Amino acid sequence: MEKPCILANTLGAPRGIYKCFEPCIEKHFTIIQYERFVQRKEDFANKIQAVFLWGPRGIIVDQNLLESLPNLKAVVNGGVGVDHLDIPLINSFGVKVYNNPGVVDNATADIGMSLMLASARRIVEGHNFSKFHESDYYPESSLGTDVSRATLGIIGMGRIGYKIAKRAQGFEMKILYYNRNRRPESEERAVGATYCASLKELLQRSDFVMVVVNLSPETHKLIGAKEFAMMKPNSTLINICRGLVVDQDALVDALQKKMIRAAALDVTYPEPLPRDHPLLSFPNVIVLPHVGTHTVETSQMMVERMVTNALAAITGGQLPDEIKA
Numbered sequence: 001m002e003k004p005c006i007l008a009n010t011l012g013a014p015r016g017i018y019k020c021f022e023p024c025i026e027k028h029f030t031i032i033q034y035e036r037f038v039q040r041k042e043d044f045a046n047k048i049q050a051v052f053l054w055g056p057r058g059i060i061v062d063q064n065l066l067e068s069l070p071n072l073k074a075v076v077n078g079g080v081g082v083d084h085l086d087i088p089l090i091n092s093f094g095v096k097v098y099n100n101p102g103v104v105d106n107a108t109a110d111i112g113m114s115l116m117l118a119s120a121r122r123i124v125e126g127h128n129f130s131k132f133h134e135s136d137y138y139p140e141s142s143l144g145t146d147v148s149r150a151t152l153g154i155i156g157m158g159r160i161g162y163k164i165a166k167r168a169q170g171f172e173m174k175i176l177y178y179n180r181n182r183r184p185e186s187e188e189r190a191v192g193a194t195y196c197a198s199l200k201e202l203l204q205r206s207d208f209v210m211v212v213v214n215l216s217p218e219t220h221k222l223i224g225a226k227e228f229a230m231m232k233p234n235s236t237l238i239n240i241c242r243g244l245v246v247d248q249d250a251l252v253d254a255l256q257k258k259m260i261r262a263a264a265l266d267v268t269y270p271e272p273l274p275r276d277h278p279l280l281s282f283p284n285v286i287v288l289p290h291v292g293t294h295t296v297e298t299s300q301m302m303v304e305r306m307v308t309n310a311l312a313a314i315t316g317g318q319l320p321d322e323i324k325a
């Protein structure tokens with residue numbers, strides 16, 4: 001039997017699924033590369049039953065694309081965040097949307113911890129000193145700050161927030177959290193986290209503030225000038241969710257005015273930042289190119305889950321991770 005066709009991009013631009021994962025997809029599907037599709041839409045349009053995309057950096061699923069794929073059944077997203085997808089629009093074409101909850105939690109929590117530790121202990125500056133130093137003297141101005149026993153404020157206590165709290169427990173951190181809903185059972189009792197009734201309370205009390213929320217109209221620029229003014233001067237902001245949750249101009253201003261100690265970002269807007277962006281000029285800012293899930297093992301799990309979801313949509317099987325508007 002002929003394998004169903006999916007539209008994907010394993011060739012690079014805009015960034016897509018890596019080529020090394022093609023064999024896993026090709027066991028079940030024929031991949032139509034996005035670049036070939038764009039050149040010869042009439043040959044492929046009727047065949048494509050699913051679009052595979054890799055978070056906000058993949059193929060753009062808009063009205064135009066949806067209108068050109070009459071037999072599309074599913075849009076399958078590699079990551080968990082779906083702020084780049086217009087779900088009501090996609091559903092209005094009778095197309096289902098899937099994301100990947102669960103699979104990404106550990107790797108994303110690990111990147112949050114990595115950023116917190118790297119910023120606190122000034123790992124990037126130390127590395128640069130070792131590589132480029134002009135003297136043997138490592139100055140006292142390079143002293144870091146302790147993570148152990150410090151206070152961590154987690155904004156957004158979903159699956160990833162919870163995994164971060166579990167890791168932070170190992171560092172004997174005092175854990176605060178702010179969330180739409182209080183979670184006494186799983187979070188407070190399981191990881192000893194303390195609920196803050198207001199964002200202000202969390203910001204005022206935390207040494208490290210980690211943002212782990214979905215991007216939505218409510219969380220757009222959630223951390224801005226007002227919030228930086230509430231943070232401790234020795235505090236660190238860590239953003240591992242979406243760039244637009246933090247007002248970057250306000251962050252630059254807060255760093256210039258030394259309203260906070262440092263920032264560590266896996267996500268920015270745009271991604272990547274232009275090389276002359278002011279955030280890249282601070283020694284106390286670490287910027288990663290959105291690599292929260294960027295490990296061999298997690299990427300493999302993501303691709304496998306995408307295949308499961310797409311097969312379910314096409315064959316009418318169990319629908320593991322469908323999201324509805």
Ligand SMILES: O=CC(=O)O
Pocket residue numbers: 055078079080081082104292293
């Ligand atoms: O950005 C990563 C994700 O949405 O999982």
